[in-house]
Amino acid sequence: MTTHLDASLSRLFDPRSIAIVGASATPGKIGAMPVTLLRQYGYAGRIVPINPRAGEIQGLPAFAGLSAVDDAIDLAILAVPAVHAAQALAQARPGQIAGAVIFTSGFSETGDAGRAQQAALTQAARERGIRLLGPNCLGFMNVRKHVYATFSPAPANGAVAPGGIGMVSQSGAFGAYAYSMARERGLGLSHWISTGNEADIDVADCIAWLADDADTRVIMAYMEGCRDGDKLRAAFASARAAGKPVVVTKIGRTQAGAQAAASHTAALAGDDAVYDALFRQYGVLRARTIEEFFNLGYALDTWKQPPRGNRLGIFTISGGVGALMADEAADAGLVLPEPAADAQARLLAQVPFASGRNPVDVTGQAVSEPGVLLSTAQDMLSDGRYDALAVFLAAAGSSEKLWPTFENFARQLQASRPDVPLAICALFPPARRRELEQLGCLVFADPSAAVRTIASLAGLAHERTDDAGRPASEAPASQGQTLLPSYNEVQAMALLREAGLPATPCTLVGDADGAAAAAAADIDAPVVLKIVSADIVHKSDVGGVKLKLSGEAAVRQAHASILASVRQHAPQARVDGVLVAPMAPAGVECIAGIHDDPVFGPVVMFGLGGVFVEVLKDVSFRLAPFGHGEALAMIREIKGYAVLRGARGAPPCDLDALAEALVRLSRLADAQRGRLKSLEINPLLALPHGALALDAVVIPASPAG
């Protein structure tokens, strides 16, 4: 794991002096572009062109090499071929250079030779205390300080406005496109960073640094994967602690996308479902599309605060579009409380054919009565029953004649209820749109996009749970400890019980006397007997299970029958004994488990049994460990959640007990970090009171790791 050095990154990302190694006077050349942009946009620090021919480049005195520069340099930009990169850095004196950006490709992305070159480069940098961005990247920009350490053509077509969004991308092409999109959509950036091959600085380092950066309020990241799950988790935790929302687009949601991503970035791995779990766990907003990525960034950047809950007010001059917005709201999990009865009455007194419920439809008539527009909206918001307001103004929005009405409407609403985020949907001319945005309003052409965006941001408040868990890096290291032994079913259940999970009591017995004694301990309750053998997977198929046994005679007979049947049908099987357990009560069969993700470590899974898991793949995941609120979110997330709430006439299950079982499972996973390959409880019964693990399979990590 790369050590996280805030200060070195700060010198790199906010440099007072920049050397361009391979600086060129030829316009359009990769070594010319940073010099041109730095001068064009007025970078205030020192610009030091480095070129073997020295002389003057773009009017600045040039040096033959880094060794020829006496002073310390905060940032060195390397625009030289891959074969010369390590050599160029080697010219620097230890401590002279804080950070370097390497544009050129031809490193690890190209095969073994490139990998060796990258290793040499990284080694040269590490020896001199230089942090590396790249290689094979488009560099970065510090927008406020006019640092253009990039050869992306995007800023040449126009610079983005300075603003509060820190943007980081593992892909240069995506990053350049996102830069252009941000400019088109009028979003302001603090920093724009492309991480390329991530020989040293990776996307997690950038997120963590942006979380501490005073100029950054919102972080937008494009990801293809990561190698160090703990560091990424820690970065998200930092952003959360700093109160800075993170929007992520990560490729590979589907099998087709994951395949495409794998052929693109072989080095980056990890199961997408685990990333998804991580994002949920840390309140990271995952955008499925570039459009959504920007809608979320736009909202987080424009609004002073996101909605504090999921109660949406819809205000329209068209009942039909109001219903369309209500459809979208319902899909996205927002609720639509009605305005107070007297507020509704006041509207209907003024506009008889209006609809006072939510969506509130003041009708087209109200457009000609600006007072009604504003007073109705203020009436809706007066008693704090909405967390956000979405307004649809139809074609009237494009009317210059009505602009003063709408501008006043937005201004007054923002002034009277600055705590209620406002989105206005209409086709405003660009300049008008920007005026509204400067008031703190969002403007959308598509009302459904407005509703979806509100819903995603409402989730930030909604899904914030008590305890998302702490990164593994803070956990006691258990690697290197003794490996776990192999476990039979009874031992697996004992492991659960020791971890505080409710597991059905079961006893391993060697003979019929033992079975009878164990059964007798469960007075009145019938018992089940099962063969215990690592060699027998399907116990019923070999006559290894007997259910509902009452009384000593029945137990003894069942014991004998099981052993005889197993001897006949599976003569080679090594038998540990026979398990005696009470018959299970009636409940909903769930599945819970742990598996060890190569990137993120232990991950906890939860789902319902039967078709839900087998046909619908209806499961949820979280990185271990986590707290009760997160466990409840995990339970609520599955499609079959209704079954647990008591569908089909059944009593509701004890969700708190189920959640607590998952919390304890996550702690067990964390405590056994590196020692468990997988653990599956199947079934985990959800009961009206309590929860109960009936069976479990534990597979320890293999000695090879």
Place this chain on the structure above:
Amino acid sequence: MTTHLDASLSRLFDPRSIAIVGASATPGKIGAMPVTLLRQYGYAGRIVPINPRAGEIQGLPAFAGLSAVDDAIDLAILAVPAVHAAQALAQARPGQIAGAVIFTSGFSETGDAGRAQQAALTQAARERGIRLLGPNCLGFMNVRKHVYATFSPAPANGAVAPGGIGMVSQSGAFGAYAYSMARERGLGLSHWISTGNEADIDVADCIAWLADDADTRVIMAYMEGCRDGDKLRAAFASARAAGKPVVVTKIGRTQAGAQAAASHTAALAGDDAVYDALFRQYGVLRARTIEEFFNLGYALDTWKQPPRGNRLGIFTISGGVGALMADEAADAGLVLPEPAADAQARLLAQVPFASGRNPVDVTGQAVSEPGVLLSTAQDMLSDGRYDALAVFLAAAGSSEKLWPTFENFARQLQASRPDVPLAICALFPPARRRELEQLGCLVFADPSAAVRTIASLAGLAHERTDDAGRPASEAPASQGQTLLPSYNEVQAMALLREAGLPATPCTLVGDADGAAAAAAADIDAPVVLKIVSADIVHKSDVGGVKLKLSGEAAVRQAHASILASVRQHAPQARVDGVLVAPMAPAGVECIAGIHDDPVFGPVVMFGLGGVFVEVLKDVSFRLAPFGHGEALAMIREIKGYAVLRGARGAPPCDLDALAEALVRLSRLADAQRGRLKSLEINPLLALPHGALALDAVVIPASPAG
């Protein structure tokens, strides 16, 4: 049902003369706007202002009333208060006026008095053979002929281009917004129609008329509901027959949306799931959002033909964004075949770090080698393995320097493979975007939107089945026939059997001898006995079911036991007898049914039993009758489809037999139109070979209707 008169609508929508009743000289007045717009945009026909004060209006000679005009008038625009509307029409001589557009509100939307006024207006129109558009509508525009029979302010801000999209909206506000959106997005319209209260002409009439209109290639409709389901079905059938795709936005998808819609348009009804079934059945593309509505309209209008299947080629200069597009494609049901091996090899020979698979990533390097860009794409398309191509050009797309490369790329691709629809994703300046569109390319800023749009259109080809059924209006009328009798379970099964459905043989017996005889008919097979009584819903609860009975003695004993138990537990129940049936084979339990929709008549439902229908509401619908292909689509549509294909180690079910059962059920529903309230087969067993109805409940229509 309104009679469908093509010719009268054609005179209305393509008028050679227009009278404006209530014409005004005061700018901005509702009676001034049409005169102003007709003159401003150069309407070539005769404009006849009507105003009691006669004289001259906007430079045209005015008449005191319609009676003062000697000639026939194709279109009369009524811009007079509701109370004067019927009176104004009454001035017309029979046959003088072909159609009228009534702008004013204050009719049925306002209550009883308004409804009476609307009835008078409709009566006056009908007596004089006048077709009515409105009242309470924004009117219509015939864009090519510059007919502006509207008081919408939208065209005053700039007219849309003439084009092939016919647009019809039940909501004026949505319509006006859509008009503005079309203008912003550069879509060309043939007609724009707002139907308002639909006293005569409704959205179905407009769709049917646009299906016949030579200027219209694509129909875009906004709907809140309809009163005459048969007419709407016939309209969609006409559009399909004419090869004109229809895009619909209909509100009320969710409960929240339906509630909002209901409070907005009380008169319009119908279950949204049934509309959805209708749309699927006729290949109508349903857009969930305004954005999607326009993406679909844009694609259908721009492409010479939609994709002929679901095989997408993705071509990018960024592997990451390619993966993002692959994710979206997988979600949307598109497949991504690889290019031919030699095509891949040729690319890799030219660009070693490219990816030749699909997504094909030529990398940013290829941007500087225009030849590679074009030859790679042409190579991909050369052997007909793709139904559409989506291209992502990243930020390079905005580069003016690269424009000739991209323009040539698009032009050559369109020329060499005009049959493969092409979408290019980049941030082109508006003028450049329009140039590409004129070549027949789509241009998107968001690559995911491009992929989603392609997927929706691919569905047009994909989902087109052999037989979507014919509208009910062409079915033999069965209304007025004798009502069906009440049915017990045995009679219900007989009804299914007569309709050609595979129903388990069952016999109603009166005594133990009968039971023994019926059971004996099933040699070797065990039987089941069940009480048959309309008064007993839960048969098992009263001991009314006995399973797995073999041999005469067991059958006789079970018969006696059932009767005794029912006498004891349900002494009041009227008993029809006892049913004898063979035990069912093992299969997947499905549910199929019919219900009578108030708007659309008989609708067939299909789903899997158990949690799928009870918890997940996982069912599909179609309007009866329909053919085999449509039935298969209905089966494939449910989430639990994998179960029928043989999940969990079970053999796959006989989908053809299941589909055939649904086809026959749909024919039964059609034949009994108006006579069945509902019918439910539960379970309908899907077997490895065949299908089998085990139980059915039939509820005839009640005499009240």
